[in-house]
């Protein structure tokens with residue numbers, strides 16, 4: 001994940017750095033992509049909430065998670081106003097990037113080949129999320 005030469009300065013803002021791995025920083029702050037199948041969250045099937053690993057804001061509910069077969073945690077809906085999008089032209093075919101609306105941390109890309117009812121597939125990097133099982137208190141968002 002750190003083999004991109006212009007990608008080793010993924011320093012997080014100081015107020016968001018706590019608890020983040022170098023891999024998470026590369027994804028969140030340099031738009032790196034984790035290896036498919038590498039995230040333990042692929043297999044996470046409990047009820048709960050997925051929060052931004054950087055600022056701890058809730059982004060997805062487990063009820064919107066599904067197995068897309070891609071190797072990345074996938075969701076068909078984000079929580080209201082939790083993420084914002086922009087066009088990513090790094091590849092020949094433009095994609096829609098999305099990021100945490102609160103801190104701007106990159107989460108993944110959203111595609112129009114998801115299941116009903118939205119038809120959307122939020123393809124998320126697992127390292128950019130933290131899972132909070134139902135019944136455990138949600139962390140206080142920071143920043």
Ligand SMILES: [Zn+2]
Nearest residue numbers: 052055100103
């Ligand atoms: Zn965030």
